[in-house]
Amino acid sequence: MNKTTDAVTDFWDAKQYMHFGNERLRPALDLLAYVPEQEPQRVVDLGCGTGNISALLKARWPAADVLGVDSSENMLAAAAAAVPECRFERADLAHWQPEGLLDVIYSNATLQWLPDHPALFPRFLSFLRGGAWLAVQMPAMHDAPLRKMQAELARSPAFAPHLRGVPQQPSILTAENYYDLLRSRASKLDIWETTYLHTLRGENAVAEWAAGTSLRPYLEALPEDKRAAFRAAYAETMREAYPQRENGVTLLPFKRLFIVANV
Secondary structure, eight states: OOOOOHHHHTTOOHHHHGGGHHHHHHHHHHHHHTSOOOOOSEEEEETOTTSHHHHHHHHHOTTSEEEEEESOHHHHHHHHHHOTTSEEEEOOTTTOOOSSOEEEEEEESOGGGSSOHHHHHHHHHTTEEEEEEEEEEEEOOTTSHHHHHHHHHHTSTTTHHHHTTSOOOOOOOOHHHHHHHHGGGOSEEEEEEEEEEEEEESTTHHHHHHHTTTTHHHHHHSOHHHHHHHHHHHHHHHHHHSOBOTTSEEEEEEEEEEEEEEO
């Protein structure tokens, strides 16, 4: 979350993002549970957002120095206020480099926003000391209506003149691609995919979900008098793609890719 770059990630809305905090937390916990027991000294939460995961990292490893790194000033302000026991740093994650080697690099729902994964992932592995761990979770939703309709609306005549400068989220690689990329660089490598079936409530539940993350760059790039129309058009497509059940629940299948590598 956070999620290239400063031009985009300054727009993350911490309050809106945490509206679905429980749903967003579950994959983060699943990823953390897969990192083996150890006593790390230096832990980095890449794309720390509001710091809720940084707090969990600190709780698991109380003796460790936990540093949260994000490019969003909005998110970091929330993190610093909520988690004073951790340190936080603002940086462009595509170019960030630590001072010295690390024991754990953890990144939840962030690296999908960065380009050139064939160069990025080996770079992050180079920041780790021998025996250290890289743990990454990324949404794999670029082919789902949730994401595809944002790009289609951005290309429509009503909005294209204002949104040509908004960068599209790079598609992540396939699980097989990441295996081929990392297998020779890691002593242990586990990669898997999970689809979470989120049960959301509200008239425009899926649009509200996206408003805290992937929809933000589009809304912020639009003139103020165009934002409501864009959001309404997107909400209509989401109601069609993810219809509300009779009990008021909207089901959102959300696919995520997990990577845990030991160097």
